[in-house]
Amino acid sequence: MATATEHYENLLAQNYTWMLGGDIDTMASTQTELLRTLGLDTTIGNGTAVDLGCGPGLQTLALADLGFTSITAIDSSAILLQELRNHCTRRGITNTVHTVHDDLRGLLPHLFTPASIAAITCMGDTITHLPTKTDVQQLIADSATALTPNGSLTITYRDLSTERRGADRFIPVRSTPDQILTCFLDYIDEDTVMVWDILHTRHGDTWKLDKGSYPKLRLSTQWLVDQFRANNLHMQHTETTPHGLTVLHANHRSAPVG
Structure with missing residues (x-):
């Protein structure tokens, strides 16, 4: 992690x-x-x-x-x-x-x-x-x-501190013609949520996916x-x-x- x-x-x-x-x-x-x-x-x-x-x-x-x-x-x-x-x-x-x-x-x-x-x-x-x-x-x-x-x-x-549920755990951060960033919240325990950042970047006619996660209080x-x-x-x-x-x-x- x-x-x-x-x-x-x-x-x-x-x-x-x-x-x-x-x-x-x-x-x-x-x-x-x-x-x-x-x-x-x-x-x-x-x-x-x-x-x-x-x-x-x-x-x-x-x-x-x-x-x-x-x-x-x-x-x-x-x-x-x-x-x-x-x-x-x-x-x-x-x-x-x-x-x-x-x-x-x-x-x-x-x-x-x-x-x-x-x-x-x-x-x-x-x-x-x-x-x-x-x-x-x-x-x-x-x-x-x-x-x-x-x-x-x-x-x-x-x-x-209040847990989001279902689709509310997906948060659109920003999108432009060549980049889209979305984050997803995965609640671990009462003190911690795992934040997943999902970044799509356009390269010509294709999209590159980068992703990663980190714990947040x-x-x-x-x-x-x-x-x-x-x-x-x-x-x-x-x-x-x-x-x-x-x-x-x-x-x-x-x-x-x-």
Whole structure:
């Protein structure tokens, strides 16, 4: 069974920007508006932000557009990090964005002192790619430790805690004249769903099939909110978008939250 990291390297990374829509600048602009609406504050923590699981840089570019002056973008995919670096060069922000190729687990305490970061984003389903719920709990705890007072943590992900049945387990992701991507959900246990990605690519008059799978965590919104509160992260915003992404945004408080 492939890990999420292996699955991205074998199949998704080279198709990821296409999968999301293809226009990185338009997608980054949408993320800028979301983060601006959530009220991310660039005036605290010396304007320092971290993008966990940055991919090709939708949130990283958005954080730069908002005015954060030092952004650390972390991802386990070398392919996606190189794509981000290319965008940074094109936009002239290579001195603002610092990329790190590494596993997210246990990394924040090694890179940052406590109470030094103004904003942390972990978006686009990254949180569900961690191997265990314990890893999720630790990442949230590490994020809370790294945040300045009133610093923010923003997570977006798909809540797959309720099992889909029958044909509802097939999800059309994107189709263009030369590519079609569909995913299929195979529920393993109460904590895990196996995600199968099925990619058809046209080559002349024939179609090539690539496929692969990886485990994804089933995290309910309430469980994640409970983890936020346990780490003195005060919920500011919770919603589910029309595209099915759950948005969680919280500010760090120095005293326990009731």
